[in-house]
Amino acid sequence: MSDSRYQVPHHTIGWLLLAAVWAVVPLLWGGSLPLLLVVLALLGWRWQVARGRLSMPGRWVKVLLLLLLVTLTLWHYHTLLGPDAGTSLLAACFVLKLLEMHRLRDAYVVLLLGYFVQAMLFLFRQELYVTLYVVLGFVLFTTALTGIQQREARPMTHLKRAAWMVGQAVPLMLVIFILVPRVAPLWGFTLHSDQARTGLADSMTPGDISDVAQSSDPVFRVEFTGEIPPPAQRYWRALTWSHFDGRQWSQESLAGVDEPQWIYYPGERQPAWLSTLERQREGLAPDYRYRVYMEPSGRRWLYALEVSFSSTQDVGMTPDYRLLSREPVTQPLAYQAESYAGLVKDGELSPLARRQNLSLPAGGNPEARSMALVWRAKAVSDPAYMEQVLNWFRTENFHYTLHPPKFEGVDGIDDFLFRDRRGFCAHYASAFAFLMRAAGIPARVVAGYQGGELSPLGHYLQVRQYDAHAWVEVWLEGEGWVQVDPTAAVSPARIDDGLIPALGDQTKPAGAAFGQWASGSLLARAGMLGDYVSYLWQRWVLSYDQSSQRNLFERWFSGITFMRTLLAAGLALLMLLGGLRMHGYWQRYRRTPPWQWQYQRLVRALQRRGVKVQDTDTPRQLLIKAGIALPAKRRAFTQWLLAYEALAYARGDQEQMATRLALLKQRWPFGIGKP
Amino acid sequence: MTALWRRWYQSWLARRVPPATDVVLDQRRIFIFPNRQGLAFLILALLLFVGGINYQNNLLMGFSFLLFAIFCIAIWHTFRNLSGLRIRVVDMRPAYATHRGHITLHLLASRPHLSVRLWWLTDARVEVSLDAGEEVRLDVPVLLEKRGWNRPGRLQVESVFPLGLIRTWSLPDMASACLAWPLPLPGGECPASGEQDKQGQKEQGAGNDDFAGLKDYVTGDSLRRIDWKTFARSHGLYVRHFSDPAEGKRLLEWERLPGMHVEEKLSRLCYWAQQLERAGEPWGLVLPDLTIAPATGAAHLRNVLDALGRFGETAP
Numbered sequence: 001m002s003d004s005r006y007q008v009p010h011h012t013i014g015w016l017l018l019a020a021v022w023a024v025v026p027l028l029w030g031g032s033l034p035l036l037l038v039v040l041a042l043l044g045w046r047w048q049v050a051r052g053r054l055s056m057p058g059r060w061v062k063v064l065l066l067l068l069l070v071t072l073t074l075w076h077y078h079t080l081l082g083p084d085a086g087t088s089l090l091a092a093c094f095v096l097k098l099l100e101m102h103r104l105r106d107a108y109v110v111l112l113l114g115y116f117v118q119a120m121l122f123l124f125r126q127e128l129y130v131t132l133y134v135v136l137g138f139v140l141f142t143t144a145l146t147g148i149q150q151r152e153a154r155p156m157t158h159l160k161r162a163a164w165m166v167g168q169a170v171p172l173m174l175v176i177f178i179l180v181p182r183v184a185p186l187w188g189f190t191l192h193s194d195q196a197r198t199g200l201a202d203s204m205t206p207g208d209i210s211d212v213a214q215s216s217d218p219v220f221r222v223e224f225t226g227e228i229p230p231p232a233q234r235y236w237r238a239l240t241w242s243h244f245d246g247r248q249w250s251q252e253s254l255a256g257v258d259e260p261q262w263i264y265y266p267g268e269r270q271p272a273w274l275s276t277l278e279r280q281r282e283g284l285a286p287d288y289r290y291r292v293y294m295e296p297s298g299r300r301w302l303y304a305l306e307v308s309f310s311s312t313q314d315v316g317m318t319p320d321y322r323l324l325s326r327e328p329v330t331q332p333l334a335y336q337a338e339s340y341a342g343l344v345k346d347g348e349l350s351p352l353a354r355r356q357n358l359s360l361p362a363g364g365n366p367e368a369r370s371m372a373l374v375w376r377a378k379a380v381s382d383p384a385y386m387e388q389v390l391n392w393f394r395t396e397n398f399h400y401t402l403h404p405p406k407f408e409g410v411d412g413i414d415d416f417l418f419r420d421r422r423g424f425c426a427h428y429a430s431a432f433a434f435l436m437r438a439a440g441i442p443a444r445v446v447a448g449y450q451g452g453e454l455s456p457l458g459h460y461l462q463v464r465q466y467d468a469h470a471w472v473e474v475w476l477e478g479e480g481w482v483q484v485d486p487t488a489a490v491s492p493a494r495i496d497d498g499l500i501p502a503l504g505d506q507t508k509p510a511g512a513a514f515g516q517w518a519s520g521s522l523l524a525r526a527g528m529l530g531d532y533v534s535y536l537w538q539r540w541v542l543s544y545d546q547s548s549q550r551n552l553f554e555r556w557f558s559g560i561t562f563m564r565t566l567l568a569a570g571l572a573l574l575m576l577l578g579g580l581r582m583h584g585y586w587q588r589y590r591r592t593p594p595w596q597w598q599y600q601r602l603v604r605a606l607q608r609r610g611v612k613v614q615d616t617d618t619p620r621q622l623l624i625k626a627g628i629a630l631p632a633k634r635r636a637f638t639q640w641l642l643a644y645e646a647l648a649y650a651r652g653d654q655e656q657m658a659t660r661l662a663l664l665k666q667r668w669p670f671g672i673g674k675p
Numbered sequence: 676m677t678a679l680w681r682r683w684y685q686s687w688l689a690r691r692v693p694p695a696t697d698v699v700l701d702q703r704r705i706f707i708f709p710n711r712q713g714l715a716f717l718i719l720a721l722l723l724f725v726g727g728i729n730y731q732n733n734l735l736m737g738f739s740f741l742l743f744a745i746f747c748i749a750i751w752h753t754f755r756n757l758s759g760l761r762i763r764v765v766d767m768r769p770a771y772a773t774h775r776g777h778i779t780l781h782l783l784a785s786r787p788h789l790s791v792r793l794w795w796l797t798d799a800r801v802e803v804s805l806d807a808g809e810e811v812r813l814d815v816p817v818l819l820e821k822r823g824w825n826r827p828g829r830l831q832v833e834s835v836f837p838l839g840l841i842r843t844w845s846l847p848d849m850a851s852a853c854l855a856w857p858l859p860l861p862g863g864e865c866p867a868s869g870e871q872d873k874q875g876q877k878e879q880g881a882g883n884d885d886f887a888g889l890k891d892y893v894t895g896d897s898l899r900r901i902d903w904k905t906f907a908r909s910h911g912l913y914v915r916h917f918s919d920p921a922e923g924k925r926l927l928e929w930e931r932l933p934g935m936h937v938e939e940k941l942s943r944l945c946y947w948a949q950q951l952e953r954a955g956e957p958w959g960l961v962l963p964d965l966t967i968a969p970a971t972g973a974a975h976l977r978n979v980l981d982a983l984g985r986f987g988e989t990a991p
Binding site: 108112115116118119122123126131134135138142145146148149150151152161165166168169170172173176177180182183184185331541542543544545 | 712715716719722723728729730731732733734735736737738739740741742743744745747748749752789790802804835836837838839840
């Protein structure tokens, strides 16, 4: 083999290693630290090999290294499958392959693998800046790919060439991106990344939500078609908690119940509970139509206004009127929904549901229990009792705070209600639901987000982690489930203006909020602009799917008929041919020096006047012929010829040439007033 | 079937890319197709596309489209890398039959042509990179299968630059041939004669092949025969003295090799021509249709070898 001792050219190895670092580090970052260090050490080794200080590892060393990489991956992830472990191992093996390049073919394998590893970043991150990062990585790998084609070259020429080519490829890529039909997944296959995320949890002890509220990470963005609900109606339901163990609220376990019996996915058979709802909905117009662009949460629950129906594939509806994704949301997700506010939810409550939503632990919180019983006995009705409790919250010295004390005892609710009356929404929701249940009224806690800020830049709401909220639903005879927000009684500002103003002088979560746009610093403005860009990114790129494609096509090419298509195609063809023709002319023009044009002009002029011109004529011969045919112009011809020869056969700088060309044009023998 | 196909292909190629000594590579003459790496690259793009569909990941899909797009762009760049290259045959360097000769090409670049490989023999590829306007002379080896003029077949010009994913190639028939001298065949009696016959007697032993002792230097003796070692030991100037199987004969004659095959005759003449040239005395050649007057020197030897090579051959 002539290339058995193949070496990556010295002008390219740097690019290759840079590209490898570029692709590998973000994948391993935040994963196993030892693995990252080993991989960096391997890259350093490869660099030393390139500089001639070390040699490539032998076969046994490579086997040991491979074992080491596998062990480190297993040690950290306890598996080799799954997206995190899989990509980490792939990235590590890619780096190991760099130490096994003995043939030109190996170089290609490494580079193709490199492109693949670089693309893997999109499994975890899809932000705009990550995309730019990946595109730069693409340029780097292309740089290395073009570098190995040359024996001798300056390194920068590779980068320039690659950037130029990628620059040309991007517009083509965009066209393909828009036009290639989107199809449904070929086989069911989801990623369950175990990367930790902040957000709502499965269950809540009062206090949990205030932790979430410390974060200003975006949770989702909502785009409305038509009206946007006022702040007081922006209750984004995510979870309902019916089970209370004295300290913690959690979802009722549905052990033994098959999911398909209680979750409805579009296109599947409607369960009984949905049919009653659908009957109510008939003939009504939805109150709000919206589209949610959701950041990955790693959870299945989605966010929706009260009684939302979605037609998006794999978005299911639950009997407690929530939307649920079929699989955990590990990638940005977009779904369509429309909400109906006036529907009666569960006009009848099944005995089981009633029991569940009334259940309380056997003991604990005696003061709250007795107060509930006494007050309910005095009140004329359930709503009257509810109103009394809310009023109590309103008038007594209750405080709304992000940093409440911990009520962790068995009598946590008593401690909160009767002693330290400082709490966050979760405390109020928890206590209120407790008071309702103690009085014999079915109640459950609802968790989700409340509010959202309207972007000053676009027509969308931005909901962040600190909008996390908990409130209560109470079941009333004849009305079904009714939403009650005890926090609103304590701090109306929380509902109307959002968390930040409601906190007043208290410490606020970090991060820019839209309210600050008008008065805000440059940084805040930049933050909001960034958010707007992320919204556009998610709106137009990440959630570009079958339906957006169809919409786009309909908008652009509405009323397309066969004839119009034909016409357009014909026009495009004509333009293409015309363009090519023009290109040809331009090429010929560029290659022909200016005096040639002048000469040809003269030839045409002489032919018109009957001079027989032959291709083999030299300029002098031609002008002698012309002088014979047109003796009156003989002097003019000579003058012209001298100017022509000065231009065609003499060298000179640009300026001199221009002067001579001007002279030649001036001596044109057939001008007006010329003899 | 295959033979039929090959014949059809060759005649098609002959029509499409006719022989010429001066060729500008253009659309007619250039072929282009993805190579193995290119197919692997496309498979990678397809893989990422399927991944993008399955994970509903638009960016993954976008990445695969970018791979595909740069592949398409690369087709254009790869084509341009070869297109516009002007190749002319300017010379050739003969060699003995069965050895490798060279055809000298002159390349002229209208635009940059990087990492272009040219060859007639797969194990002797010449790689060259040209900038716009640059010209270069290249000796490309050809195999000389027989004595006389050898047509090397179609020149292979190939490039995979800039990405190595697409191979573009051209097969111009350079309409040229390389001359092969007869392979020297030692042995036999020196087929030389002429006026040197008598002189040869006198100068017997002044030959070249077998060392026979030292002789006093006489003005006019070849400097090449002076025994410098002896001179260095201050023993005076001596001339090395050889007994020469040529026996002083200095005119190689075709006629003196009767009863042999033409090629064998030429091979023997070739061998003796070399011997006589090494002897350093003027010598000549007489062929049936050509006589080369006695002389010495590399140019003379080359003349004679060329004449032997051309013997009986029609010019290409």
